[in-house]
Amino acid sequence: MQLTRRHLLGSALTLSAMELFPGISHAQARKLVFATFTGSWEEAHRDVLVPAFKKASGQDMLLDAMLSVDQIAKVSAARTNPPIDVMLHDPGPALVAIGQDLVEPFPVAASKNYKDLIPEAQDPMGPSMFFQVVGITYNPETVKTPPTSWADLWKPEYKGRVGITNLNSTLGTGFLVEVARMHGGNEGNVEEGFKAIEKLKPNLAAVAANPGALAALFQQGQVDISPGNFNAIQILKTRGVPVEFVAPKEGAIAFKTSIHIVKNSPNKALAAQLIDVALSPEVQGKLMRSPYLVVPTNGKVRMEGEIAKVLAKDTAEMKKKFVFQDWKKINEHRSAWIDRFNREIKL
């Protein structure tokens, strides 16, 4: 081969490209990537789950924080070589991911902790690593008598003080279904829910674009009472914002947050190991305590602290107090509901 300037330049470029983008030449050698949620979830998983996984497997891993829907978009855009190995989903997106054939079943037989999960959390297509709980959030400085029921949001004394989110989020959709249930509807029929939200309009100060924006409104004193996520409230509290969480007497809405192995992941064995670590009583016990306050799914974890005080003392009480919704049914109608919300709920 004759060495010319062009040849040298070409091979130099190729070499440096391989250095810069090792993914091109060593696709199988990347670290395990876990797509977690943004905000406090990411913090909690970085502090507890990542070290626990390192201890169990001797391997490093990466956290990539994004919303469930973005995880699905990323994985379905690169099905054969997904950039993520493990996904985290609310129930709605979880069914979408399973429906689009983006996830592998979790090897249940090889798992140490799967059998200890409470039955609601067991699902071979993606066991649940924690529950999210939606109740009523209020500002104790302005709302003197703590609310006890969803119906309190309609009280005339909260005129212009109530916040909700639109249906883009699990929070907003779950709230609509619960309101429909209060008035005799269900997951398939939310007619009464829309009517009730129409009646809520005089009380509404804001329809936030997402749960994060709703939390910011409490900080600004823009709203005093709203449906809210238990964990989101804890973060506000630690920052000194006057907020309290109460589980309404109709039952707090609970949804499973499931963890899935991505189909075609090059790190399947490690992915299964990470999930097993996430389900273990040690990790869940740590995540349950302050400051993370994540509701555990493992029946062996004894409830304590703030969670025992506000939510439930044990899994039996938890099952009594929580309301689980049928997201399979909800997903069938969700796009029609979002369309309708877009049209009807204008302030």
Add this chain to the structure above:
Amino acid sequence: MNTAVVKGPPATGYSLAFASPLAAFFVLFFLAPLLLLIVISFYATPDLKSFGLDQYIKIATDGFTLPVLADTLWLGVQTTLLCLVLGYALAWSYVRSPRTMQKVLMLIIVMPLLTSVVVRTFAWVVILGRQGIVNSMLMEMGWISGPLKLLYTRGGLIVALANVQLPLMALPLITALQKLDPNLEDASSALGASALRTFVRITLPLTLPGILAGCLLTFAASITAFISQSLIGGGQMLFMPMYIYQQASSLQNWPFAAAISLVFLIAVMACVALFNALGRLSRGHIAD
């Protein structure tokens, strides 16, 4: 001069070769995704199984998308008009200020461009909130008894958007005003024209290119300002960027999201073409 002096390829030949990396970049990261978007918009169902015009028929007939589009463009017009008034005043005072003052003013004008849009938008959430600066000032002065609702209103959104986009309006206007020959205004008033007449007949037409450039930038930036629109406007005001996000991400309905994106793109390009046509007209006007 004789022809023997000319050696090597002409200079214009070089410039085309130098442009090729940029051209490749555009093809790879702009043209290819755009073509992909067009293809996706012609799928009939969200599972991308069959082709059809279904998405475009839905846009034309659902009676919802087109009003959202019109409302988004109208929001752009309102913001642009407010920006124009504020930006012209700002540019005017900049040009008339002494040198040292100009340096300070320029820093103030450019500063917002150096701050993240998210930070600026959250600042507006603080300003417009129930316990925000505006409300607490009005209450302290006794002008209002209870806090006004400013956040999550269209007025609040327009003001916040105008603040965020103001540099895009002010900078082209400053350039246009600086190029203006002060003798022209002096001549106009020497010939007996009032200040207003001088402004309308001399200053305004001569700065029209700057006005058009500023309007174009502000308009394009404000209709696509996803963050400001959703944080200040809230979840109950729906504009095209949020609508596209909702369809693409929350509902995973890519074909419909692609179709409304393209309709939005075409509507914006039509507006740009209109601005350009106005620009050509103004050049004719100045040449007269």
